[in-house]
Amino acid sequence: IRYSDKTRSYKVELxxxxxxxxxxxxxxxxxxxxxxxxxxxxxxxxxxxxxFILGLxxxxxxxxxxxxxxxxxxxxxxxxxxxLEAVSTFLCEIxxxxxxxxxINYDYPRIxxxxxxxxxxMTYLYENAPVFLERKFENYKKFxxxxxxxxxxxxxxxxxPSGRFF
Numbered sequence: 001i002r003y004s005d006k007t008r009s010y011k012v013e014l015x016x017x018x019x020x021x022x023x024x025x026x027x028x029x030x031x032x033x034x035x036x037x038x039x040x041x042x043x044x045x046x047x048x049x050x051x052f053i054l055g056l057x058x059x060x061x062x063x064x065x066x067x068x069x070x071x072x073x074x075x076x077x078x079x080x081x082x083x084l085e086a087v088s089t090f091l092c093e094i095x096x097x098x099x100x101x102x103x104i105n106y107d108y109p110r111i112x113x114x115x116x117x118x119x120x121x122m123t124y125l126y127e128n129a130p131v132f133l134e135r136k137f138e139n140y141k142k143f144x145x146x147x148x149x150x151x152x153x154x155x156x157x158x159x160x161p162s163g164r165f166f
Contacts, residue, residue, distance in 0.1 A: 038082035041090075050094075053087055054125040058133040061111075063122060065142045072118035072143045081109040091121060119143050 002011045014020050027040040044052050053076075057063060061076040078084055081103065088101040088111060095101075100117065103109055113121055122140045126132065 038086040063136040
């Protein structure tokens with residue numbers, strides 16, 4: 001493992017042929033950032049997928065609190081749109097909401113969560129996590145659970161014919 005001050009990043013080199021061949025068998029390769037392939041994600045047992053997602057955030061993502069608004073922020077940026085879609089689908093299933101996580105296309109495809117969603121996802125991912133990047137975990141510990149818009153007291157509350165409240 002090598003750390004670069006210039007890029008503020010770590011590089012891991014595996015020199016064990018057995019580990020290398022096992023990783024290659026399930027689809028890992030040295031050009032992971034340029035693949036558009038989700039097959040690896042589906043080979044991971046469901047009970048371990050959250051740790052894989054946490055690894056994606058640690059490697060290609062961010063966990064922060066915005067300075068101006070104090071808003072929780074979490075995201076993954078990747079060229080691998082298929083992997084992001086697989087992660088999005090998995091998290092939507094976990095949180096039982098088809099629109100909980102979406103892949104957004106800016107300069108690169110990304111998943112971006114803020115406020116309560118960021119808090120919920122990171123709480124889920126860090127639960128029983130055996131390994132994680134300490135720097136990002138420290139940022140997560142600064143998260144606050146925003147008050148739900150449905151839990152705030154309202155001065156005037158009226159049920160509309162649609163069943164929604166005004």
